[in-house]
Amino acid sequence: MLGLGIQELVIILVIVIVLFGARRIPEIxxxxxxxxxxxKKGLRGDDEEAGEETDGNSKGSPSS
Incomplete structure (x- = not known):
């Protein structure tokens, strides 16, 4: 797809180290x-909330 080889990745890594410094990389x-x-936690939370809403509607409890 992008055709990145080992040499290109090493060059990118060196540029990142020069720009940010070795101490900032772990923080980043x-x-x-x-x-x-x-x-990911937000996606799981949305799925759980959607599941609870459908479970509540499928029980057939009267809403009024």
Missing amino acids: MRGLGQGVHGF
Whole structure:
């Protein structure tokens, strides 16, 4: 697809290290991981809420 080989990835890694510094990279990766975790948790939360709504409607309980 993009055709990135080992050489290109090494060059990108060197550029990232030069731009951000070796000390900031773990902080950036930690923040990225927390963001992905929060996104996945949000998706699961939406699915659980949608499941609860359909379960409540399927029981046939009167709404009035």
